[in-house]
Amino acid sequence: xxxxxxxxxxxxxxxxxxxxxxxxxxxxxxxxxxxxxxxxxxxxxxxxxxxxxxxxxxxxxxxxxxxxxxxxxxxxxxxxxxxxxxxxxxxxxxxxxxxxxxxxxxxxxxxxxxxxxxxxxxxxxxxxxxxxxxxxxxxxxxxxxxxxxxxxxxxxxxxxxxxxxxxxxxxxxxxxxxxxxxxxxxxxxxxxxxxxxxxxxxx
Amino acid sequence: xxxxxxxxxxxxxxxxxxxxxxxxxxxxxxxxxxxxxxxxxxxxxxxxxxxxxxxxxxxxxxxxxxxxxxxxxxxxxxxxxxxxxxxxxxxxxxxxxxxxxxxxxxxxxxxxxxxxxxxxxxxxxxxxxxxxxxxxxxxxxxxxxxxxxxxxxxxxxxxxxxxxxxxxxxxxxxxxxxxxxxxxxxxxxxxxxxxxxxxx
Amino acid sequence: xxxxxxxxxxxxxxxxxxxxxxxxxxxxxxxxxxxxxxxxxxxxxxxxxxxxxxxxxxxxxxxxxxxxxxxxxxxxxxxxxxxxxxxxxxxxxxxxxxxxxxxxxxxxxxxxxxxxxxxxxxxxxxxxxxxxxxxxxxxxxxxxxxxxxxxxxxxxxxxxxxxxxxxxxxxxxxxxxxxxxxxxxxxxxxxxxxxxxxxxxxxxxxxxxxxx
Numbered sequence: 200x201x202x203x204x205x206x207x208x209x210x211x212x213x214x215x216x217x218x219x220x221x222x223x224x225x226x227x228x229x230x231x232x233x234x235x236x237x238x239x240x241x242x243x244x245x246x247x248x249x250x251x252x253x254x255x256x257x258x259x260x261x262x263x264x265x266x267x268x269x270x271x272x273x274x275x276x277x278x279x280x281x282x283x284x285x286x287x288x289x290x291x292x293x294x295x296x297x298x299x300x301x302x303x304x305x306x307x308x309x310x311x312x313x314x315x316x317x318x319x320x321x322x323x324x325x326x327x328x329x330x331x332x333x334x335x336x337x338x339x340x341x342x343x344x345x346x347x348x349x350x351x352x353x354x355x356x357x358x359x360x361x362x363x364x365x366x367x368x369x370x371x372x373x374x375x376x377x378x379x380x381x382x383x384x385x386x387x388x389x390x391x392x393x394x395x396x397x398x399x400x401x402x
Numbered sequence: 403x404x405x406x407x408x409x410x411x412x413x414x415x416x417x418x419x420x421x422x423x424x425x426x427x428x429x430x431x432x433x434x435x436x437x438x439x440x441x442x443x444x445x446x447x448x449x450x451x452x453x454x455x456x457x458x459x460x461x462x463x464x465x466x467x468x469x470x471x472x473x474x475x476x477x478x479x480x481x482x483x484x485x486x487x488x489x490x491x492x493x494x495x496x497x498x499x500x501x502x503x504x505x506x507x508x509x510x511x512x513x514x515x516x517x518x519x520x521x522x523x524x525x526x527x528x529x530x531x532x533x534x535x536x537x538x539x540x541x542x543x544x545x546x547x548x549x550x551x552x553x554x555x556x557x558x559x560x561x562x563x564x565x566x567x568x569x570x571x572x573x574x575x576x577x578x579x580x581x582x583x584x585x586x587x588x589x590x591x592x593x594x595x596x597x598x599x600x601x602x
Numbered sequence: 603x604x605x606x607x608x609x610x611x612x613x614x615x616x617x618x619x620x621x622x623x624x625x626x627x628x629x630x631x632x633x634x635x636x637x638x639x640x641x642x643x644x645x646x647x648x649x650x651x652x653x654x655x656x657x658x659x660x661x662x663x664x665x666x667x668x669x670x671x672x673x674x675x676x677x678x679x680x681x682x683x684x685x686x687x688x689x690x691x692x693x694x695x696x697x698x699x700x701x702x703x704x705x706x707x708x709x710x711x712x713x714x715x716x717x718x719x720x721x722x723x724x725x726x727x728x729x730x731x732x733x734x735x736x737x738x739x740x741x742x743x744x745x746x747x748x749x750x751x752x753x754x755x756x757x758x759x760x761x762x763x764x765x766x767x768x769x770x771x772x773x774x775x776x777x778x779x780x781x782x783x784x785x786x787x788x789x790x791x792x793x794x795x796x797x798x799x800x801x802x803x804x805x806x807x808x809x810x811x812x813x814x
Contacts, residue, residue: 203611203613203614204583206614207613207614207617208580208583208584210617210621211463211464211467211576211580211617212576212577212580214467214471214576214620214621214624215463215467215572215573215575215576215577216573217471218467218470218471218568218569218572218573219569219570219573221470221471221473221474221569229638229642232636232637232638232734232737232738233636233700235734236636236699236700236731236734237700239730239731239733239734240696240697240699240700240730240731272774275778275779276778276779276782286646286649287646287647287650289642289646290642290643290646310771310773310774310775311726311771311773312726312771313725313726313729313771314771316726316729316730317649317729317733319730320729320730320733320734321642321645321646324638324642324645324737325642334726337774337778338774338775338776341775341776341778341781341782345781345782346781372782373782373783460613464617464620468620468623468624471624471627472627474627474631475627475628475630475631476631476632477627
């Protein structure tokens with residue numbers, strides 16, 4: 200009887216000692232690289248400036264803009280309501296706690312989309328979902344929302360719809376005068392399949 | 403892979419079914435270990451029977467070491483499992499109260515039900531007292547609500563508190579547990595020698 | 603004596619099963635296809651290194667000499683690739699990147715010390731795969747700035763793009779604050795925008811407690 204107990208004791212000690220050699224990774228949680236690669240090649244992470252403008256105008260509480268540029272750039276100009284997390288300080292001061300809140304969509308914003316996309320890849324690797332990249336970044340925001348270009352007259356009706364929306368958004372964000380409301384008088388009688396949201400354009 | 407429900411491998415509605423299955427298994431193990439006898443349980447305090455200590459320490463070290471291996475194999479993500487929040491002061495006081503109840507009554511809440519299951523009268527009385535106690539506690543709860551919620555440390559683990567990696571704790575607990583097995587075996591032998599009659 | 607105290611065999615059997623389970627675990631432990639070679643912090647700081655990129659004007663030399671040490675992988679899809687591509691580049695669409703044979707190919711190229719240049723539509727298109735390969739230890743993978751679109755616009759005179767900065771990303775192209783300043787004095791939403799940002803942070807999870 201005692202021999203069995205001695206054997207059991209030694210076996211348990213060995214098993215417990217073995218845990219010392221298991222490589223426990225101290226890094227924060229990360230998703231499997233294979234999953235990351237599969238996520239990465241999907242273009243679903245991009246949102247257009249129109250979509251973001253629409254959400255801002257509607258005051259969508261689930262939207263959270265994160266500006267990944269430097270603090271100086273951020274304090275100079277940023278999109279309304281954006282929070283600043285510079286790309287190189289992602290891991291400091293609990294910046295990560297902005298991410299991963301249930302029910303929020305995080306949109307990364309930078310001058311154009313590269314830095315935001317890099318941020319997206321890093322946060323994705325850390326396992327955060329419902330993060331998006333503002334396609335074209337603030338440059339595109341300027342071109343499409345702040346100073347929208349009137350489409351040429353033979354452009355399809357959907358372009359004019361977008362343009363009308365952008366004109367309205369411009370007013371909302373800058374308080375600019377409506378100018379001549381040229382968009383409304385264009386009545387191109389083309390029936391098109393309804394798109395679920397305002398068509399993304401440009402950048 | 404795991405934990406199964408947070409990772410969506412099993413639907414959330416299944417948690418009660420699983421709870422029942424685990425509950426049945428838990429009750430079975432308690433009864434099979436002899437925990438339905440209050441003499442067995444109280445034996446720890448008088449030094450003639452350490453089966454409670456052995457069973458619980460065995461369960462503890464096997465589960466602890468096993469979970470670490472499972473984490474390593476990728477079967478279970480330890481960072482996703484639920485960790486009971488720690489309330490230091492209230493937990494110490496609660497532990498002392500429970501310990502007294504344990505010695506006086508000879509059961510802990512779970513084992514009293516296994517005692518009822520095999521028809522023990524003392525277990526039945528214990529359970530009645532248990533429910534009366536719960537009711538009394540609930541009625542008097544506003545009196546000590548402040549203390550009940552005091553000293554919250556959040557869902558904290560020893561590793562987070564001390565910074566020492568979990569395997570070292572596992573090793574330390576295993577050594578302590580195994581030492582306790584051997585130590586109590588000798589205590590048991592000496593105490594039982596002086597007992598005229600011992601039955602369960 | 604209780605029966606179990608006399609019968610350590612049961613404990614032995616149970617523990618043996620436990621050991622067997624652990625052995626199964628060790629045997630079946632999946633060997634990951636990739637592991638992260640860089641930590642998050644290293645990945646962040648690596649993004650500022652300039653030698654991880656290929657500049658469009660460098661293409662001139664690559665196209666002309668076709669060095670063995672450089673492979674161009676075009677990650678656009680098959681159809682667009684067929685419509686036009688950089689001479690000497692190979693098609694490896696993003697959608698098939700995670701296929702085993704392509705991963706093996708990448709590993710082989712890495713072991714041979716060949717530099718792999720990823721070509722996307724633009725820089726953004728190839729950015730994700732490029733970052734991924736960098737993080738899992740393919741230090742031979744580089745990214746073509748500007749992507750195919752920029753190459754296509756300037757393919758007749760690639761060398762002169764050395765002075766062009768249009769393909770550089772991350773630069774503010776406009777004076778944002780001035781451009782977005784309220785016009786016509788109508789500060790319609792200025793209150794709205796200047797109010798301090800209120801954000802929520804995630805709480806540590808505190809699910810209902812269980813007990814014994």
